[in-house]
Amino acid sequence: MTTLDHGIAAALEAALPHRVHRPDSAGYRDSLARIFFPDASRRRPPRVDDGAVLLDLSSHLSHARPCGTLVETQGGATVGSILDSLADSGRVIPVGIVGLAGLGLVTRGGVGYLTRSVGLTLDHLVEVELILPDGEIVRLYEDSTGDDADLWWAVRGCAPSFGVVTEAVMRTHEQGPVHVDRAVVELDALPHYFAVAPTLPRHTTMGAVLGYAVGAAEPAVLVYTATPVLPPSPEEHR
Ligand SMILES: Cc1cc2nc3c(=O)[nH]c(=O)nc-3n(C[C@H](O)[C@H](O)[C@H](O)COP(=O)(O)OP(=O)(O)OC[C@H]3O[C@@H](n4cnc5c(N)ncnc54)[C@H](O)[C@@H]3O)c2cc1C
Incomplete structure (x- = not known):
């Protein structure tokens, strides 16, 4: 400072x-x-x-609560706490592979275990409250019009560049068990990954995350596959 x-x-x-x-x-x-x-x-x-x-929103804006088939969350919640709030309802939003991420993930993508079966996290946003740099507070919806429609479009992919999201409402899915396999492989396994991933069944997600293990000089790749035991019903799969 x-x-x-x-x-x-x-x-x-x-x-x-x-x-x-x-x-x-x-x-x-x-x-x-x-x-x-x-x-x-x-x-x-x-x-x-x-x-x-x-701005650390997590200290005072971290609450999430289910509301029918939606979940309402404040801007400092983590995806883990959003899922926790939904635990008793048997419903989920698709998120990434760690629960620690927050609205940065929700508004910029969100690739994870359920991506192929139900989509990205940001596909599930239906409403946000956004504070613009000049202090104006706007509520944006899927059917916003005019300038708000442009902002709604921008928020779904680039919210951090346009303002602070203090609240978000997201669509949820009924979700049964998901079978997940994870393995850490070396970089030379990537060609096999790219060959296999497109051949998997429609609702099986295969993802890869490049990273460095503690103390390792060479990067490694975490590869996961995730298959919902029951595929989503047609009305759930949008
Ligand atoms: C260990 C690890 C695993 C990951 N796994 C995945 C994965 O599986 N799938 C995936 O898609 N991504 C994954 N990511 C990437 C993750 O999506 C990004 O790091 C994301 O930016 C995290 O958002 P955050 O809010 O937690 O982070 P922050 O660092 O707090 O924020 C990131 C950006 O979002 C902005 N931001 C945060 N909250 C708000 C808000 N309320 N309003 C406006 N702007 C806001 C911040 O200003 C900053 O510009 C992973 C990251 C890590 C470190």
């Missing part, structure tokens, strides 16, 4: 006592360690760019 206008910092501190953490404070380090993926924090100590402000 070295180049952040001190007037802005002071205004934030006045509005949010004890919740604005300047660099080199214990609160700054604790906050970043808490909200960043643990593995990322281990590799490279997290920091916020000079002049930037990081």
Whole structure:
């Protein structure tokens, strides 16, 4: 925050006592360690760019609750907490392979175990509340018109560039058990992956995630296949 206008910092501190953490404070380090993926924090100590402000929505906007065939979530919820809120209903939204991701995943894609059977996470958005950079609060829907229709289109793929999503409503699916296999393979297995993946049954998702294991010099690939034990019914599969 070295180049952040001190007037802005002071205004934030006045509005949010004890919740604005300047660099080199214990609160700054604790906050970043808490909200960043643990593995990322281990590799490279997290920091916020000079002049930037990081909003941690997870501390006060992390609630999710089912509402019929929909789920309503606040902007700081994780996909894991959204799934937890749905656990008793037997319904899900498709998410990625970790529960820690938040609305960055929801509004920018969301590829995971159920991608081929029910689609991307962002395909399930039906409504969002977005705070624009000038402070205006807009609610956007699938059937928004005019400028709001453009914003709705932008939010589904690029929300972070247009504002802060403080609430989202998503369509859910009834979901039975899913059989998941995971394996870590070396890079030279990738040609086999690309040969096999397109041949799998319609509702089986095969995905690959490139990454580095702790201490390993070479990247490895996590390959997974996921097959719903029962395929989605036609009305569920949109
Ligand atoms: C271990 C790991 C596994 C992953 N697995 C998958 C996977 O299986 N499938 C997949 O699709 N992706 C996967 N990802 C990628 C993941 O989708 C992205 O990292 C995503 O950006 C995470 O979003 P976040 O909100 O958790 O992260 P953040 O770092 O908090 O946010 C990412 C971006 O989204 C913005 N953002 C966050 N919340 C909001 C909000 N409420 N309103 C507006 N902008 C917001 C942030 O400003 C930032 O620009 C994985 C990432 C990791 C680290």
